Amino acid sequence: MRRCRRRLGRGKCAGLLMLALMAVAPVLLQAVERLNFSPGFNLFSRAQDVEMGRKASGEVNGKLPLVRDSQVLRYVNDLGKRLATFAPNQSNGVEYSWTFNVVNSSDINAFALPGGFIYVNRGAIEAAQNEAQIAGVIAHEEGHVVMRHGTHQASEIMLAQAPLSILGGLLGQSSSLAGQLAQLGIGFGVNSILLRNSRGAESQADEVGTYILYQAGYDPYGMAQFFEIIQKKYPQRTIQFLSDHPNPGNRVRNVDQEIPRLGPKKDWKTGSPEFEAVKRRLQSMPPPPKPAPPK
Numbered sequence: 605m606r607r608c609r610r611r612l613g614r615g616k617c618a619g620l621l622m623l624a625l626m627a628v629a630p631v632l633l634q635a636v637e638r639l640n641f642s643p644g645f646n647l648f649s650r651a652q653d654v655e656m657g658r659k660a661s662g663e664v665n666g667k668l669p670l671v672r673d674s675q676v677l678r679y680v681n682d683l684g685k686r687l688a689t690f691a692p693n694q695s696n697g698v699e700y701s702w703t704f705n706v707v708n709s710s711d712i713n714a715f716a717l718p719g720g721f722i723y724v725n726r727g728a729i730e731a732a733q734n735e736a737q738i739a740g741v742i743a744h745e746e747g748h749v750v751m752r753h754g755t756h757q758a759s760e761i762m763l764a765q766a767p768l769s770i771l772g773g774l775l776g777q778s779s780s781l782a783g784q785l786a787q788l789g790i791g792f793g794v795n796s797i798l799l800r801n802s803r804g805a806e807s808q809a810d811e812v813g814t815y816i817l818y819q820a821g822y823d824p825y826g827m828a829q830f831f832e833i834i835q836k837k838y839p840q841r842t843i844q845f846l847s848d849h850p851n852p853g854n855r856v857r858n859v860d861q862e863i864p865r866l867g868p869k870k871d872w873k874t875g876s877p878e879f880e881a882v883k884r885r886l887q888s889m890p891p892p893p894k895p896a897p898p899k
């Protein structure tokens with residue numbers, strides 16, 4: 605800098621510095637955008653994700669006890685839909701059907717069906733310490749939806765079972781999609797393969813979830829924080845969660861590394877009076893029904 609001033613004079617030197625900074629700025633912006641949000645191999649269309657999710661959600665709604673309280677549902681749907689506006693990889697003219705339900709269970713769990721049908725357990729809301737944490741859980745599930753992990757998983761199974769030429773014909777006729785999937789042994793409902801996530805899918809859902817939190821103005825550490833806390837504090841109530849969402853390992857470290865890449869630190873939102881009201885409301889409800897013993 606001093607050498608520059610000596611050669612060119614103070615004014616020109618400052619100009620050069622400005623030019624240099626302007627050249628660097630796009631690089632910094634690119635660094636923020638360089639996260640890998642491309643979904644894996646998939647034989648289905650987005651419209652088929654929604655169709656399949658709607659069918660699966662019909663089955664799930666008939667099997668699981670749901671919280672019907674309108675204040676709780678309005679809160680979860682408002683929060684989920686607001687977060688979904690920041691989810692990457694949406695477009696192509698097909699809107700995901702963002703629908704949020706609360707399962708009346710004290711297990712700490714959440715899951716997403718293809719196409720945007722998301723279920724959060726009452727136990728997860730009650731265990732969250734603030735809104736950023738429950739927003740993190742929902743954002744993680746939205747990550748599974750927009751990265752299309754359910755149908756990616758189904759695609760891999762189908763590919764292993766039938767040659768592509770046959771699958772092409774099958775998938776073209778979406779009206780009987782469910783029946784044909786059933787023929788290949790891919791069922792819907794609570795134990796569906798659509799809900800089994802690999803560790804790779806988990807990492808990606810973490811990455812997308814953290815990104816959504818950041819973009820929506822929430823404390824982006826909220827999601828990883830929640831997963832850490834529940835495993836330590838409630839090991840018995842997180843068994844299903846860990847089976848649906850296996851810990852990819854280094855979850856906290858990965859998220860810690862991602863956050864500085866998302867942009868500068870901001871005045872992040874953590875709590876809200878609405879969250880506290882809904883949590884209190886759930887805590888004051890009668891205890892959830894005992895789960896039916898496995899048949």
Ligand SMILES: [Zn+2]
Nearest residue numbers: 801806809849
């Ligand atoms: Zn997950």
